[in-house]
Amino acid sequence: MNKRRSQPYVPVFVAVIGVIVLILVGYSVLPSSDDDESEQSGDVTPTPATARATATAVSEPTPGPEPVRLTDEELQAYQPNELGKVLVLMYHRIDHDAAPDNVWARTPDQFRGDLQWLYENDFYVIPIRDYIGNEIHAPAGKRPVVLTFDDGTVGQFRLIEQEDGSVAIDPDSAVGILEEFFSRFDDFGRGGLFSILPLAAFAWPDGEDQLQYAETKVQWLIDNGYELGNHTVDHIDLRDLSDEEIKAQLARAEDLIREMAPESEVSVLAVPFGMYPSGGDTSIFEGWEHDGREYALQGALMVGAEPAPSPVHEDFDPMWIPRINADDEQLDRWFRFVEDNPGIIYVSDGNPDTVTIPEDLHPWLVDTLDEEKAGDREIIKY
Numbered sequence: 001m002n003k004r005r006s007q008p009y010v011p012v013f014v015a016v017i018g019v020i021v022l023i024l025v026g027y028s029v030l031p032s033s034d035d036d037e038s039e040q041s042g043d044v045t046p047t048p049a050t051a052r053a054t055a056t057a058v059s060e061p062t063p064g065p066e067p068v069r070l071t072d073e074e075l076q077a078y079q080p081n082e083l084g085k086v087l088v089l090m091y092h093r094i095d096h097d098a099a100p101d102n103v104w105a106r107t108p109d110q111f112r113g114d115l116q117w118l119y120e121n122d123f124y125v126i127p128i129r130d131y132i133g134n135e136i137h138a139p140a141g142k143r144p145v146v147l148t149f150d151d152g153t154v155g156q157f158r159l160i161e162q163e164d165g166s167v168a169i170d171p172d173s174a175v176g177i178l179e180e181f182f183s184r185f186d187d188f189g190r191g192g193l194f195s196i197l198p199l200a201a202f203a204w205p206d207g208e209d210q211l212q213y214a215e216t217k218v219q220w221l222i223d224n225g226y227e228l229g230n231h232t233v234d235h236i237d238l239r240d241l242s243d244e245e246i247k248a249q250l251a252r253a254e255d256l257i258r259e260m261a262p263e264s265e266v267s268v269l270a271v272p273f274g275m276y277p278s279g280g281d282t283s284i285f286e287g288w289e290h291d292g293r294e295y296a297l298q299g300a301l302m303v304g305a306e307p308a309p310s311p312v313h314e315d316f317d318p319m320w321i322p323r324i325n326a327d328d329e330q331l332d333r334w335f336r337f338v339e340d341n342p343g344i345i346y347v348s349d350g351n352p353d354t355v356t357i358p359e360d361l362h363p364w365l366v367d368t369l370d371e372e373k374a375g376d377r378e379i380i381k382y
Protein backbone atom coordinates (compact mmCIF):
# COMPACT_ATOMS: atom_id res chain seq x y z
CA MET A 1 0.00 0.00 0.00
CA ASN A 2 1.06 3.50 -0.67
CA LYS A 3 1.27 5.08 2.73
CA ARG A 4 2.25 8.52 1.53
CA ARG A 5 -0.09 11.11 2.96
CA SER A 6 0.33 13.93 0.51
CA GLN A 7 -2.01 16.80 1.26
CA PRO A 8 -2.15 18.90 -1.88
CA TYR A 9 -5.65 20.02 -0.94
CA VAL A 10 -4.45 22.22 1.88
CA PRO A 11 -5.25 25.71 0.73
CA VAL A 12 -2.37 27.90 -0.33
CA PHE A 13 -3.02 30.38 2.44
CA VAL A 14 -2.31 27.72 5.03
CA ALA A 15 1.06 27.12 3.40
CA VAL A 16 1.67 30.86 3.49
CA ILE A 17 0.71 31.00 7.17
CA GLY A 18 2.97 28.01 7.70
CA VAL A 19 5.90 29.88 6.20
CA ILE A 20 5.13 32.87 8.40
CA VAL A 21 5.01 30.63 11.47
CA LEU A 22 8.24 28.99 10.39
CA ILE A 23 9.88 32.38 10.12
CA LEU A 24 8.47 33.65 13.43
CA VAL A 25 8.88 30.48 15.45
CA GLY A 26 11.35 28.19 13.83
CA TYR A 27 13.86 30.36 12.07
CA SER A 28 16.19 30.74 15.00
CA VAL A 29 16.76 27.00 15.25
CA LEU A 30 16.62 26.06 11.58
CA PRO A 31 20.04 27.22 10.38
CA SER A 32 21.85 25.48 13.23
CA SER A 33 23.95 22.44 12.43
CA ASP A 34 23.99 21.39 16.08
CA ASP A 35 22.43 17.95 16.47
CA ASP A 36 20.17 18.77 19.42
CA GLU A 37 18.86 21.89 17.82
CA SER A 38 18.22 20.31 14.46
CA GLU A 39 16.03 17.82 16.28
CA GLN A 40 14.14 20.73 17.76
CA SER A 41 13.74 22.24 14.35
CA GLY A 42 11.89 19.11 13.35
CA ASP A 43 9.45 19.81 16.16
CA VAL A 44 8.66 23.35 15.17
CA THR A 45 8.34 22.83 11.43
CA PRO A 46 4.65 23.53 10.97
CA THR A 47 2.51 20.68 9.83
CA PRO A 48 -0.74 21.65 8.15
CA ALA A 49 -2.48 20.93 11.47
CA THR A 50 -0.44 23.32 13.56
CA ALA A 51 -0.37 25.87 10.79
CA ARG A 52 -4.14 25.76 10.61
CA ALA A 53 -4.53 26.01 14.36
CA THR A 54 -2.17 28.95 14.41
CA ALA A 55 -4.04 30.62 11.60
CA THR A 56 -6.85 31.41 14.02
CA ALA A 57 -4.43 33.47 16.11
CA VAL A 58 -2.05 34.97 13.61
CA SER A 59 -1.34 38.00 15.78
CA GLU A 60 0.03 35.74 18.51
CA PRO A 61 1.77 32.78 16.93
CA THR A 62 1.87 29.69 19.11
CA PRO A 63 5.41 28.66 19.97
CA GLY A 64 5.85 25.06 18.93
CA PRO A 65 3.26 22.49 18.00
CA GLU A 66 0.99 23.11 21.02
CA PRO A 67 -2.55 23.10 19.58
CA VAL A 68 -4.52 26.29 19.90
CA ARG A 69 -7.64 25.99 22.03
CA LEU A 70 -10.69 28.09 21.47
CA THR A 71 -11.46 30.70 24.11
CA ASP A 72 -14.83 30.66 25.88
CA GLU A 73 -15.99 33.48 23.62
CA GLU A 74 -14.87 31.56 20.53
CA LEU A 75 -16.63 28.41 21.73
CA GLN A 76 -19.84 30.37 22.10
CA ALA A 77 -19.35 32.07 18.74
CA TYR A 78 -18.49 28.92 16.75
CA GLN A 79 -20.57 26.36 18.71
CA PRO A 80 -18.35 23.42 17.67
CA ASN A 81 -19.98 19.99 17.84
CA GLU A 82 -17.63 17.26 16.72
CA LEU A 83 -20.06 14.53 17.67
CA GLY A 84 -22.53 15.75 15.04
CA LYS A 85 -23.35 14.24 11.67
CA VAL A 86 -21.38 14.81 8.47
CA LEU A 87 -22.96 15.14 5.03
CA VAL A 88 -21.44 12.79 2.45
CA LEU A 89 -23.12 13.56 -0.87
CA MET A 90 -23.26 11.05 -3.73
CA TYR A 91 -23.33 12.19 -7.35
CA HIS A 92 -23.49 10.15 -10.54
CA ARG A 93 -24.04 11.90 -13.89
CA ILE A 94 -23.68 15.62 -14.41
CA ASP A 95 -25.53 16.22 -17.62
CA HIS A 96 -27.25 19.09 -19.45
CA ASP A 97 -29.97 16.70 -20.59
CA ALA A 98 -30.80 15.40 -17.13
CA ALA A 99 -34.52 15.37 -16.49
CA PRO A 100 -35.39 17.16 -13.26
CA ASP A 101 -36.73 13.96 -11.74
CA ASN A 102 -33.77 11.78 -12.74
CA VAL A 103 -32.34 10.62 -9.44
CA TRP A 104 -28.99 9.59 -10.98
CA ALA A 105 -28.25 12.80 -12.85
CA ARG A 106 -27.90 16.48 -12.04
CA THR A 107 -27.75 19.34 -14.51
CA PRO A 108 -24.71 21.63 -14.24
CA ASP A 109 -26.94 24.37 -12.84
CA GLN A 110 -28.47 22.04 -10.26
CA PHE A 111 -24.98 21.06 -9.16
CA ARG A 112 -23.96 24.73 -8.91
CA GLY A 113 -27.05 25.32 -6.80
CA ASP A 114 -26.10 22.48 -4.46
CA LEU A 115 -22.63 23.96 -3.94
CA GLN A 116 -24.10 27.41 -3.39
CA TRP A 117 -26.44 26.10 -0.70
CA LEU A 118 -23.58 24.28 1.01
CA TYR A 119 -21.40 27.39 0.92
CA GLU A 120 -24.13 29.67 2.24
CA ASN A 121 -24.80 27.24 5.07
CA ASP A 122 -21.21 27.19 6.34
CA PHE A 123 -20.17 23.87 4.86
CA TYR A 124 -16.54 23.24 4.04
CA VAL A 125 -15.43 20.56 1.57
CA ILE A 126 -12.98 18.02 3.01
CA PRO A 127 -11.34 14.92 1.50
CA ILE A 128 -12.96 11.65 2.51
CA ARG A 129 -9.68 10.32 3.93
CA ASP A 130 -9.77 13.15 6.48
CA TYR A 131 -13.29 12.19 7.54
CA ILE A 132 -12.40 8.50 7.82
CA GLY A 133 -9.15 9.22 9.66
CA ASN A 134 -10.69 11.91 11.89
CA GLU A 135 -8.20 14.48 10.62
CA ILE A 136 -10.76 17.11 9.74
CA HIS A 137 -9.07 20.39 8.86
CA ALA A 138 -12.18 22.52 8.55
CA PRO A 139 -11.88 25.96 10.18
CA ALA A 140 -13.67 26.60 13.48
CA GLY A 141 -17.40 27.05 12.99
CA LYS A 142 -17.48 25.26 9.61
CA ARG A 143 -19.45 22.11 8.85
CA PRO A 144 -17.45 19.50 6.93
CA VAL A 145 -19.00 18.00 3.81
CA VAL A 146 -17.65 15.24 1.55
CA LEU A 147 -18.48 15.20 -2.17
CA THR A 148 -18.39 11.82 -3.89
CA PHE A 149 -18.87 10.99 -7.57
CA ASP A 150 -19.50 7.43 -8.73
CA ASP A 151 -18.87 5.67 -12.05
CA GLY A 152 -16.49 8.25 -13.61
CA THR A 153 -19.09 9.44 -16.08
CA VAL A 154 -18.06 11.68 -18.95
CA GLY A 155 -20.00 14.62 -17.51
CA GLN A 156 -17.98 14.50 -14.31
CA PHE A 157 -14.75 15.43 -16.08
CA ARG A 158 -14.64 16.39 -19.74
CA LEU A 159 -11.69 17.95 -21.57
CA ILE A 160 -12.34 20.12 -24.60
CA GLU A 161 -9.77 20.58 -27.31
CA GLN A 162 -8.97 24.22 -28.01
CA GLU A 163 -8.12 25.81 -31.35
CA ASP A 164 -4.42 25.86 -30.49
CA GLY A 165 -4.47 22.11 -29.81
CA SER A 166 -4.37 22.39 -26.03
CA VAL A 167 -7.18 21.05 -23.86
CA ALA A 168 -9.29 22.82 -21.25
CA ILE A 169 -11.65 21.51 -18.59
CA ASP A 170 -15.27 21.73 -19.68
CA PRO A 171 -16.66 24.42 -17.34
CA ASP A 172 -19.99 22.54 -17.24
CA SER A 173 -18.47 19.25 -16.15
CA ALA A 174 -18.41 18.52 -12.42
CA VAL A 175 -14.68 19.20 -12.15
CA GLY A 176 -15.03 22.45 -14.10
CA ILE A 177 -17.87 23.57 -11.84
CA LEU A 178 -15.92 22.60 -8.70
CA GLU A 179 -12.79 24.40 -9.85
CA GLU A 180 -14.70 27.56 -10.62
CA PHE A 181 -16.40 27.40 -7.22
CA PHE A 182 -13.24 26.63 -5.24
CA SER A 183 -11.36 29.45 -6.94
CA ARG A 184 -14.15 31.92 -6.18
CA PHE A 185 -14.55 30.94 -2.51
CA ASP A 186 -11.28 30.16 -0.77
CA ASP A 187 -13.16 29.50 2.49
CA PHE A 188 -15.05 26.55 1.00
CA GLY A 189 -12.32 23.91 1.31
CA ARG A 190 -11.46 21.61 -1.55
CA GLY A 191 -11.83 18.01 -2.60
CA GLY A 192 -13.96 15.30 -4.13
CA LEU A 193 -13.77 11.53 -4.37
CA PHE A 194 -14.13 10.09 -7.88
CA SER A 195 -14.82 6.35 -7.77
CA ILE A 196 -14.20 5.50 -11.39
CA LEU A 197 -14.44 2.47 -13.61
CA PRO A 198 -10.80 2.44 -14.68
CA LEU A 199 -11.34 0.93 -18.14
CA ALA A 200 -13.76 3.74 -19.03
CA ALA A 201 -12.48 6.54 -16.80
CA PHE A 202 -14.59 9.64 -17.38
CA ALA A 203 -15.82 8.24 -20.69
CA TRP A 204 -18.89 6.30 -19.56
CA PRO A 205 -21.49 5.88 -21.00
CA ASP A 206 -21.01 7.48 -24.42
CA GLY A 207 -17.78 9.46 -24.32
CA GLU A 208 -15.40 7.20 -26.25
CA ASP A 209 -13.65 10.28 -27.64
CA GLN A 210 -12.72 11.18 -24.05
CA LEU A 211 -10.94 7.87 -23.38
CA GLN A 212 -7.71 9.29 -24.81
CA TYR A 213 -7.57 11.70 -21.84
CA ALA A 214 -8.19 9.14 -19.11
CA GLU A 215 -4.65 9.14 -17.79
CA THR A 216 -4.33 12.93 -18.03
CA LYS A 217 -7.53 13.39 -16.06
CA VAL A 218 -6.73 10.86 -13.35
CA GLN A 219 -3.27 12.33 -12.82
CA TRP A 220 -4.65 15.86 -12.86
CA LEU A 221 -7.15 14.99 -10.12
CA ILE A 222 -4.42 13.61 -7.88
CA ASP A 223 -2.25 16.66 -8.54
CA ASN A 224 -5.09 19.00 -7.61
CA GLY A 225 -6.32 17.71 -4.29
CA TYR A 226 -9.00 15.26 -5.39
CA GLU A 227 -9.14 11.56 -4.55
CA LEU A 228 -9.80 8.43 -6.57
CA GLY A 229 -11.96 5.63 -5.25
CA ASN A 230 -12.35 1.98 -6.16
CA HIS A 231 -15.64 1.02 -7.84
CA THR A 232 -14.48 -2.41 -9.11
CA VAL A 233 -13.46 -2.99 -12.73
CA ASP A 234 -16.81 -4.14 -14.05
CA HIS A 235 -19.27 -2.34 -11.78
CA ILE A 236 -20.24 -5.71 -10.49
CA ASP A 237 -22.61 -6.79 -7.74
CA LEU A 238 -20.28 -8.21 -5.09
CA ARG A 239 -22.98 -10.56 -3.86
CA ASP A 240 -22.60 -12.54 -7.09
CA LEU A 241 -18.87 -13.17 -6.66
CA SER A 242 -16.71 -15.66 -4.80
CA ASP A 243 -14.18 -14.29 -2.32
CA GLU A 244 -11.39 -14.79 -4.89
CA GLU A 245 -13.38 -12.94 -7.54
CA ILE A 246 -14.02 -10.04 -5.15
CA LYS A 247 -10.32 -9.82 -4.35
CA ALA A 248 -9.44 -9.85 -8.04
CA GLN A 249 -12.00 -7.16 -8.96
CA LEU A 250 -10.84 -4.82 -6.22
CA ALA A 251 -7.14 -5.46 -6.77
CA ARG A 252 -7.31 -5.03 -10.52
CA ALA A 253 -9.31 -1.80 -10.26
CA GLU A 254 -6.73 -0.40 -7.86
CA ASP A 255 -3.83 -1.51 -10.06
CA LEU A 256 -5.39 0.05 -13.17
CA ILE A 257 -5.88 3.39 -11.41
CA ARG A 258 -2.33 3.27 -10.06
CA GLU A 259 -1.05 2.65 -13.59
CA MET A 260 -2.59 5.98 -14.53
CA ALA A 261 -1.59 7.83 -11.35
CA PRO A 262 0.98 5.92 -9.28
CA GLU A 263 0.60 8.05 -6.18
CA SER A 264 -3.17 7.70 -5.87
CA GLU A 265 -4.25 5.94 -2.67
CA VAL A 266 -7.43 4.21 -3.96
CA SER A 267 -8.21 3.29 -0.36
CA VAL A 268 -11.97 3.83 -0.41
CA LEU A 269 -14.51 1.62 -2.19
CA ALA A 270 -17.80 2.97 -3.42
CA VAL A 271 -19.64 -0.35 -3.24
CA PRO A 272 -21.36 -0.90 -6.64
CA PHE A 273 -25.15 -0.66 -6.24
CA GLY A 274 -24.44 -0.44 -2.51
CA MET A 275 -24.47 -4.26 -2.52
CA TYR A 276 -21.96 -5.65 -0.03
CA PRO A 277 -20.49 -9.16 -0.22
CA SER A 278 -23.04 -11.71 0.81
CA GLY A 279 -23.90 -11.62 4.47
CA GLY A 280 -22.53 -8.08 4.74
CA ASP A 281 -19.08 -9.47 5.41
CA THR A 282 -16.50 -6.73 5.00
CA SER A 283 -13.51 -8.75 6.20
CA ILE A 284 -11.97 -8.85 2.70
CA PHE A 285 -12.06 -5.05 2.57
CA GLU A 286 -9.88 -4.84 5.67
CA GLY A 287 -7.01 -6.52 3.86
CA TRP A 288 -6.43 -9.20 1.23
CA GLU A 289 -3.80 -10.65 -1.03
CA HIS A 290 -3.99 -11.05 -4.77
CA ASP A 291 -1.24 -12.24 -7.12
CA GLY A 292 1.33 -11.87 -4.36
CA ARG A 293 0.43 -8.27 -3.54
CA GLU A 294 -1.27 -6.95 -0.44
CA TYR A 295 -4.22 -4.61 -0.50
CA ALA A 296 -6.45 -2.95 2.08
CA LEU A 297 -9.28 -0.46 2.09
CA GLN A 298 -9.64 2.32 4.65
CA GLY A 299 -13.35 2.71 4.02
CA ALA A 300 -16.39 1.64 2.02
CA LEU A 301 -19.36 3.74 0.97
CA MET A 302 -23.00 2.75 0.88
CA VAL A 303 -25.66 3.98 -1.52
CA GLY A 304 -27.98 6.11 0.62
CA ALA A 305 -29.49 7.21 2.76
CA GLU A 306 -28.75 9.71 5.58
CA PRO A 307 -26.04 11.92 7.08
CA ALA A 308 -22.99 10.01 8.28
CA PRO A 309 -21.94 9.73 11.94
CA SER A 310 -19.00 11.65 13.34
CA PRO A 311 -15.78 9.60 13.38
CA VAL A 312 -16.08 9.53 17.20
CA HIS A 313 -19.74 8.48 17.26
CA GLU A 314 -20.47 4.97 18.53
CA ASP A 315 -22.14 4.12 15.20
CA PHE A 316 -19.19 5.15 13.05
CA ASP A 317 -17.87 2.24 10.98
CA PRO A 318 -15.57 3.20 8.11
CA MET A 319 -16.72 0.16 6.11
CA TRP A 320 -20.34 1.31 6.25
CA ILE A 321 -20.43 5.01 5.44
CA PRO A 322 -23.89 6.27 4.53
CA ARG A 323 -24.30 8.82 1.76
CA ILE A 324 -27.07 11.12 0.63
CA ASN A 325 -28.03 10.73 -3.01
CA ALA A 326 -27.89 14.04 -4.85
CA ASP A 327 -31.38 14.20 -6.29
CA ASP A 328 -33.95 16.92 -5.71
CA GLU A 329 -36.05 14.96 -3.26
CA GLN A 330 -33.19 13.75 -1.07
CA LEU A 331 -31.31 17.02 -1.12
CA ASP A 332 -34.41 19.05 -0.34
CA ARG A 333 -35.15 16.73 2.53
CA TRP A 334 -31.68 16.71 4.06
CA PHE A 335 -30.89 20.37 3.42
CA ARG A 336 -34.10 21.23 5.25
CA PHE A 337 -33.12 18.77 7.99
CA VAL A 338 -29.86 20.68 8.44
CA GLU A 339 -31.69 24.00 8.59
CA ASP A 340 -34.18 22.66 11.14
CA ASN A 341 -31.68 20.68 13.27
CA PRO A 342 -28.38 22.57 13.44
CA GLY A 343 -27.59 20.84 16.75
CA ILE A 344 -27.28 17.46 14.99
CA ILE A 345 -24.72 18.60 12.45
CA TYR A 346 -20.95 18.36 12.92
CA VAL A 347 -19.33 21.75 13.49
CA SER A 348 -15.54 21.89 13.55
CA ASP A 349 -13.45 23.42 16.33
CA GLY A 350 -10.71 24.13 13.78
CA ASN A 351 -8.24 21.80 15.44
CA PRO A 352 -7.89 18.16 14.32
CA ASP A 353 -6.07 17.33 17.57
CA THR A 354 -9.07 18.05 19.78
CA VAL A 355 -12.64 16.74 19.86
CA THR A 356 -14.92 19.52 21.07
CA ILE A 357 -18.44 18.66 22.15
CA PRO A 358 -21.13 20.81 23.78
CA GLU A 359 -22.49 19.72 27.17
CA ASP A 360 -25.96 20.61 25.96
CA LEU A 361 -26.24 18.00 23.22
CA HIS A 362 -29.15 17.36 20.90
CA PRO A 363 -31.07 14.36 22.34
CA TRP A 364 -30.02 12.19 19.38
CA LEU A 365 -26.37 12.62 20.32
CA VAL A 366 -26.52 12.18 24.09
CA ASP A 367 -24.26 9.32 25.27
CA THR A 368 -23.12 8.44 21.73
CA LEU A 369 -19.45 9.41 22.12
CA ASP A 370 -17.03 6.50 21.73
CA GLU A 371 -13.97 7.84 23.52
CA GLU A 372 -11.75 5.08 22.10
CA LYS A 373 -12.40 6.42 18.62
CA ALA A 374 -10.98 9.76 19.71
CA GLY A 375 -7.61 8.05 20.18
CA ASP A 376 -4.99 10.49 21.44
CA ARG A 377 -7.14 13.52 20.76
CA GLU A 378 -8.10 15.65 23.72
CA ILE A 379 -11.85 15.70 24.37
CA ILE A 380 -13.10 19.16 25.30
CA LYS A 381 -16.62 19.62 26.66
CA TYR A 382 -18.06 23.08 27.07
Ligand SMILES: [Zn+2]
Pocket residue numbers: 150151231235272273
Ligand atom coordinates in the same frame (compact mmCIF):
# COMPACT_ATOMS: atom_id res chain seq x y z
ZN1 LIG B 1 -21.79 2.93 -9.69
